Amino acid sequence: MSAIKNFLAFLYDFVVGDDWRMSLAVIVGLAFTAMAVRSGLNPWWLLPLFVVAGLGVSLRRVVRRNRES
């Protein structure tokens, strides 16, 4: 059981890494893009926007944490 737990923890760390917020931004961005495409739109700019926002929020958190410490 602990081997599976360790493997899942490793997998999480390997793929998601230090900040899950960026991964969430990617998944939500892709989901909204797919929904918009199904509605007949072609919002090619939507995913890049989510990516920039996700990365920006994550970096901003590091700056804030650094200031507080």
Place this chain on the structure above:
Amino acid sequence: MNAGAWGLLLSSFLASAVETVEAFTIVLAAGITRGWKSTLLGVVAALGVLAVIVALLGPGLVAIPIDVLRLVVGALLLIFGLQWLRKAILRASGYKAMHDEVAIFAREAAEARENPPTDPSAFDQYAFSLSFKGVFLEGLEVVFIVLTFGAIHGNIPLAALGAAIAVVLVVIVGLVVRAPLSKVPENTLKFTVGIMLTSFGIFWGAEGAGIMWPGNDAALPVIVLVTAACALVAAGAMKRERENDVVATA
């Protein structure tokens, strides 16, 4: 070869070069301090496990329908690439220590010297584990990039070729130098790989979600340029902010 194929070759080459330099440092530390026999056994065992992973996952990935593959692999590549890019921006702006192969070598060597093997001719579990873990963990990132890039491009052999050239080059240089390869501009390479992975992830992920990019494949170089510009602007702004904070607290 078209631009996409060159991008595939270059990305797998750069990613593999960076990871091989890191693995080489660990293997060198284990070999010099604990002896080469068990260290090299660890390297061979790790390469064997990585080869099995490629053999098991490679054909399966190619069999997945291309739209599903683009969506899933694009998302994974994007998440993975953003990790690389985030770390690279943090290093470039001074929020995270630069990757220093000399320091890593010294640390690994000091730890390896703490409990020296009693019988130098016997199997050394520590040296084996150290080199196995180093090669396996760094190699797994290369395998991930080679398989995802290669599968989505329908050309795993080309991605594997880029990775293999990098491994051979780094090992040859390493054997000649016989020291940690600290002169390799690792942080710059990681920055570049982060930009490539993120850009390809955006391109393929959005295509997998059903998007038609303006200009089709011509959009990819534009995405790479915009991603690079955003990353450089972020690194520059954060560096200035950090310097201002240092001045304010002084």
